[in-house]
Amino acid sequence: MTDTAIPTAAGLARIDRDRLAALTAREQEAFIAARPRSKAAYEGAGHLFGRVPMTWMNKKAGGFPVYLATASGNRVTDIDGHEYIDFALGDTGAMAGHSHPAVVAAIEKRVRDLGGLTTMLPTEDAEWVGAELARRFKMDRWSFSLTATDANRWAIRLVRALTGKSKIVFHSYCYHGSVDESLVVVGPDGESASRPGNVGAPVDVTETSRAAEYNDLPGLERALAHGDVAAVLIEPALTNIGIVLPEPGYLEGVRALTRQYDALLIIDETHTFSAGPGGMTTAYDIEPDIVVIGKAIGGGIPTGAYGLSAEFADRALARDDLDLVDMGGVGGTLAGNPLSVAAMRATLEHVLTDEAFAHMIDTATYFTQGVDALFDEYALPWSINQLGARAEYRFARPYPLNGTQAALAADGELEDFLHLYLVNRGIMLTPFHNMALMCPATTRSDVDAHHAVFAQAIRELLGLE
CATH class of the missing domain: 3.90.1150.10 (Aspartate Aminotransferase, domain 1)
Incomplete structure (x- = not known):
C-alpha cells in the first residue's frame, strides 16, 4: 500500500x-x-x-x-x-x-427570439457542440445530461451493460459529484471502504466499487486483478482534496493496466478542464474510452456531457437488448434542452477558446x-x-x-x-x-x-x- x-x-x-x-x-x-x-x-x-x-x-x-x-x-x-x-x-x-456577453446573447436569443426552452426536440446547435467536443477531447460521439453527475451515472451503466462486469474502480478521495459508487476510499488496512460521512448509501459501496490510491499503479493493479472490473473512472488529477497531480508515467500506466485487465477507462474532466481547451485528455495525451464533462462548458447554465469512442458507441448501439431510447435518457427530459445547448455553443465558440x-x-x-x-x-x-x-x-x-x-x-x-x-x-x-x-x-x-x-x-x- x-x-x-x-x-x-x-x-x-x-x-x-x-x-x-x-x-x-x-x-x-x-x-x-x-x-x-x-x-x-x-x-x-x-x-x-x-x-x-x-x-x-x-x-x-x-x-x-x-x-x-x-x-x-x-x-x-x-x-x-x-x-x-x-x-x-x-x-x-x-x-x-x-x-459573459456572448453567453448572455445566446441565452437571450433562445429565450426571447426563438423560444422553446424545453421541447424534447433536438436543435442544430447540438451537432455543433458535439463536433467541437469531439475536436477537443478526441471522443467521437456525444450525448448530453444536466450535470456531470448524471453523465457519470449513465457512463457507469453503459460500461456495465457492455462488459458484463459489475465493479468500478475509483481513486481514493476522488470527485465525481454524488455518484453512489464513487464514495469509496482506501481504508487504514489498505482495503476499500465507504468514504466517511457517506449519506444513505443504497448498498455497501464495496459491493459496487473498489478504491486505489492516486499515483499507486501496484494498488490499481490489485484492484483490477479480480477480473470483475467494468471500468476505471478517474479524474486525471485529483481536484477536490487539493490538486494532486500525476507522477511521470502514472496516467500512461493507468491506461496500460486497464487494457491488460480488459477494463474500460472513463476520464471525468469536470474540474480538470482547467488544464486547457481539451482538458487533461488532450494536454496529457490520454486515450480514454469515455470522457465526462459538465459545469464549465455551459457558461453557468446547467449542463453535462459524455463522449464515447466510435468503437464503444457502435458496440452500444448494436445491442438490441438494451433500451437506449426510453431508458437512455438519464438526466431527465430537460437533458440536451435548447437553452443548455445554446449556452454550450456560445461558451465553447466564443469564450473558453x-x-x-x-x-x-x-x-x-x-x-x-x-x-x-x-x-x-x-x-x-x-x-x-x-x-x-x-x-x-x-x-x-x-x-x-x-x-x-x-x-x-x-x-x-x-x-x-x-x-x-x-x-x-x-x-x-x-x-x-x-x-x-x-x-x-x-x-x-x-x-x-x-x-x-x-x-x-x-x-x-x-x-x-
Whole structure:
C-alpha cells in the first residue's frame, strides 16, 4: 500500500493555536458586523433545508453564507454592497466568467427570439457542440445530461451493460459529484471502504466499487486483478482534496493496466478542464474510452456531457437488448434542452477558446509563482500545485501525492481563518478548499490583490505584525 504519511505538515507547528483562535474570532466578528442583510436573510430562511438552497452552501466560516446580489466577469457583489474578486467562480461552473456577453446573447436569443426552452426536440446547435467536443477531447460521439453527475451515472451503466462486469474502480478521495459508487476510499488496512460521512448509501459501496490510491499503479493493479472490473473512472488529477497531480508515467500506466485487465477507462474532466481547451485528455495525451464533462462548458447554465469512442458507441448501439431510447435518457427530459445547448455553443465558440486558455493559464502561473514566493519568504513548509487555469495551496510540503495524504494534511481551523481573512478584504476563494481559478476576465492586478492580503494574513498568523 502507498505510504499515507503526511508530507511535512509540521508547517502547522509554527502556527500558535491561541493566536489563530483569537484572529479567527476577530475576523468572524468583522464578517458578521459588515453583513447584516446576509445574516438576516440566512436567519429568516426557515423553509429551506439547512436554511440554504443546497446544503453544501453551509460551508461557511463566518456563521452564514454571503448572499449574492450581482455578478459579472470575475466580480461578485453581495446584498450588503461588498464587492469581491471571485477566484471561486462557482467551483469551475463559472470558469467562463459570470454572465459573459456572448453567453448572455445566446441565452437571450433562445429565450426571447426563438423560444422553446424545453421541447424534447433536438436543435442544430447540438451537432455543433458535439463536433467541437469531439475536436477537443478526441471522443467521437456525444450525448448530453444536466450535470456531470448524471453523465457519470449513465457512463457507469453503459460500461456495465457492455462488459458484463459489475465493479468500478475509483481513486481514493476522488470527485465525481454524488455518484453512489464513487464514495469509496482506501481504508487504514489498505482495503476499500465507504468514504466517511457517506449519506444513505443504497448498498455497501464495496459491493459496487473498489478504491486505489492516486499515483499507486501496484494498488490499481490489485484492484483490477479480480477480473470483475467494468471500468476505471478517474479524474486525471485529483481536484477536490487539493490538486494532486500525476507522477511521470502514472496516467500512461493507468491506461496500460486497464487494457491488460480488459477494463474500460472513463476520464471525468469536470474540474480538470482547467488544464486547457481539451482538458487533461488532450494536454496529457490520454486515450480514454469515455470522457465526462459538465459545469464549465455551459457558461453557468446547467449542463453535462459524455463522449464515447466510435468503437464503444457502435458496440452500444448494436445491442438490441438494451433500451437506449426510453431508458437512455438519464438526466431527465430537460437533458440536451435548447437553452443548455445554446449556452454550450456560445461558451465553447466564443469564450473558453484556445486564446482565452492561454491567458488564463498564464495568469494562474503568475498566481502560483507569487504564492510559492510567499511560502519561501516566510519559511512556511506549505505548497501550491497548478493545473492549467487552477491553483491550490495546501498546508504541507512536499505536496501530497494521493488523496489520503491530502485528506490527512487538511487543517479546517486554519482554512476557515484564511477564507474569512480574505473575504473580509474582498477576495473570494472556493468555500471547500483553498482553490483559485482564473477566468478570461481575471487579471494580474487581481492576483496581486490576493497576494497582498494573503501575505498580510501570514504575517499576522506568525505574529510579525
